[in-house]
Amino acid sequence: MDTVTVERLLEDRRNQFELAVLAGRTGLKRKILNAEIHRPGLALSGFVERYPNKRTQVLGETELAYLNSLDSDLRREVLERLYRLDLTLVVLSKNLPPPEEMVALADQYQTALLSTRLSTTEFISRLSVYLDTRFAPSTQIHGTLVDVYGVGLLYTGKSGIGKSEVALDLVERGHRLVADDVVRITRRSAEVIIGTAGERLGHHMEIRGIGIVNVEKLFGIRAVRQQKRIEVEVRLEMWKDEVEYERLGLEDKFTTVLGTEIPLVTIPLSPGKNITVISEVIAMNHMLKVYGVHTPREFSKALADEMMRRHATAQYLESDTE
Amino acid sequence: MKVTNPLGVHARPAAMLVQTAAKFKSEIWLSKDGNEVNGKSMLGVMTLAAEMGSTVIIKADGPDEDKAIEALARVFEIRFGEA
Numbered sequence: 001m002d003t004v005t006v007e008r009l010l011e012d013r014r015n016q017f018e019l020a021v022l023a024g025r026t027g028l029k030r031k032i033l034n035a036e037i038h039r040p041g042l043a044l045s046g047f048v049e050r051y052p053n054k055r056t057q058v059l060g061e062t063e064l065a066y067l068n069s070l071d072s073d074l075r076r077e078v079l080e081r082l083y084r085l086d087l088t089l090v091v092l093s094k095n096l097p098p099p100e101e102m103v104a105l106a107d108q109y110q111t112a113l114l115s116t117r118l119s120t121t122e123f124i125s126r127l128s129v130y131l132d133t134r135f136a137p138s139t140q141i142h143g144t145l146v147d148v149y150g151v152g153l154l155y156t157g158k159s160g161i162g163k164s165e166v167a168l169d170l171v172e173r174g175h176r177l178v179a180d181d182v183v184r185i186t187r188r189s190a191e192v193i194i195g196t197a198g199e200r201l202g203h204h205m206e207i208r209g210i211g212i213v214n215v216e217k218l219f220g221i222r223a224v225r226q227q228k229r230i231e232v233e234v235r236l237e238m239w240k241d242e243v244e245y246e247r248l249g250l251e252d253k254f255t256t257v258l259g260t261e262i263p264l265v266t267i268p269l270s271p272g273k274n275i276t277v278i279s280e281v282i283a284m285n286h287m288l289k290v291y292g293v294h295t296p297r298e299f300s301k302a303l304a305d306e307m308m309r310r311h312a313t314a315q316y317l318e319s320d321t322e
Numbered sequence: 323m324k325v326t327n328p329l330g331v332h333a334r335p336a337a338m339l340v341q342t343a344a345k346f347k348s349e350i351w352l353s354k355d356g357n358e359v360n361g362k363s364m365l366g367v368m369t370l371a372a373e374m375g376s377t378v379i380i381k382a383d384g385p386d387e388d389k390a391i392e393a394l395a396r397v398f399e400i401r402f403g404e405a
Contacts, residue, residue, distance in 0.1 A: 142360035159362035160344070181365040200369040212365065 004032045004134050006089050006112045013130055018117035019091075022098055024106030030088050032056060035131035037124050039063065043082055053085040056127065060093045060120030067099055076101040083109040091127075093120040137258055138186040145178040145195040145228060146170050151283035152228040154183065154195065154257075157236035161269065164205050166236070168215075169276040171223045177215050178228045180205040185230065187258045196227040232263045232286050234279065239268040249296040252289075263289075323378050323398040330373040335402035340364050342393050348384025350394070361394070 007028040010019055021028070038055040044066055067075050083105045090106065091114045092098055098106075098113060106113035116123050144155040144163040148170060155163040164180050171177050179197035186194050197203060203216040203224045216224045233255050245268055246253075255264035265282050267275060288295065325331055331339070343350045343361040350361030354376055359366030361380070372378050378398070382390040 140357060140359070142363060142366065159360055181363045182359055182369055198369050200371060201365055204365055206364040 027112035
């Protein structure tokens with residue numbers, strides 16, 4: 001997880017949010033510790049219990065109109081009560097001019113005072129997106145991520161098992177490589193994890209016997225994509241006689257990546273097995289399940305229904321003494 | 323391990339590390355600044371971009387873990403055969 005200082009926010013978003021530093025420069029080193037944003041409405045009227053001082057404070061027209069309606073002494077008192085709580089950062093929207101007491105307090109309490117040209121609502125929503133991304137849990141794993149028919153398949157398995165070769169074959173068939181070898185994963189929400197290539201890695205790939213190749217240069221821009229939601233993990237392993245592999249697929253198996261559950265398919269490798277076609281089937285099967293079609297369950301239900309029907313007929317005939 | 327050759331862990335040293343790691347059965351990880359990669363992955367080790375003076379942590383888990391760590395540490399000690 002990144003640490004985000006006020007300075008870092010300025011570096012990253014000064015132009016997009018049209019930010020300017022009005023006062024409290026010594027507060028630029030402060031760390032923004034959570035992604036939440038607060039409008040200090042009630043606190044201005046004097047109630048500061050349980051105040052969320054670690055959140056970014058945003059003041060808009062309403063707050064400033066209220067502050068400006070107070071006489072100078074009261075305004076200073078109200079604001080100082082707030083600043084004394086050790087605020088992380090205060091932002092004024094719509095480039096509103098700060099009351100002079102605020103400028104003085106920002107310097108005194110070493111809390112940066114910024115302005116943005118954006119409206120309060122727009123600023124809050126865009127800052128949330130920025131902070132959420134920054135605070136999203138992320139990790140890096142050894143694997144290969146390919147977009148197969150729009151489904152993000154994450155290949156895992158021991159080094160040298162052939163993840164890159166599968167990816168290469170898929171690319172050849174028109175699918176798209178996201179990252180080979182090192183996949184950076186970020187959690188966007190409880191259900192969504194996104195994979196990207198590390199910044200240095202790009203769309204390079206190592207093929208045993210050849211060395212490093214550049215998939216984007218070799219196959220063109222259609223063969224790659226920058227990021228993809230990870231939807232299924234495909235675990236490749238050497239065929240082991242003693243292991244029972246999935247034959248029915250009635251029960252779905254899951255694995256947890258960064259706290260998010262995704263379906264897991266384990267494929268044992270053996271000579272003559274076409275993992276590329278199997279991969280396409282995994283992707284299409286996942287789509288079918290998303291659309292509510294679960295083949296093993298439907299097949300098994302059809303079978304059960306038929307047996308039930310036959311049993312019922314047999315009973316009927318048996319009890320028929322005519 | 324400290325990286326002591328001026329060029330850092332560029333392509334050739336990375337290949338040395340990966341080839342050494344590949345001789346062992348154990349799972350091997352190298353990490354730098356909290357960035358962990360599979361020690362048998364060429365691109366992984368290269369993208370660590372461990373420059374001179376940086377510290378790389380070697381981890382191994384498996385039947386020959388001690389020997390693996392020893393062998394990899396040795397590769398760092400001989401400065402990847404570079405001056």
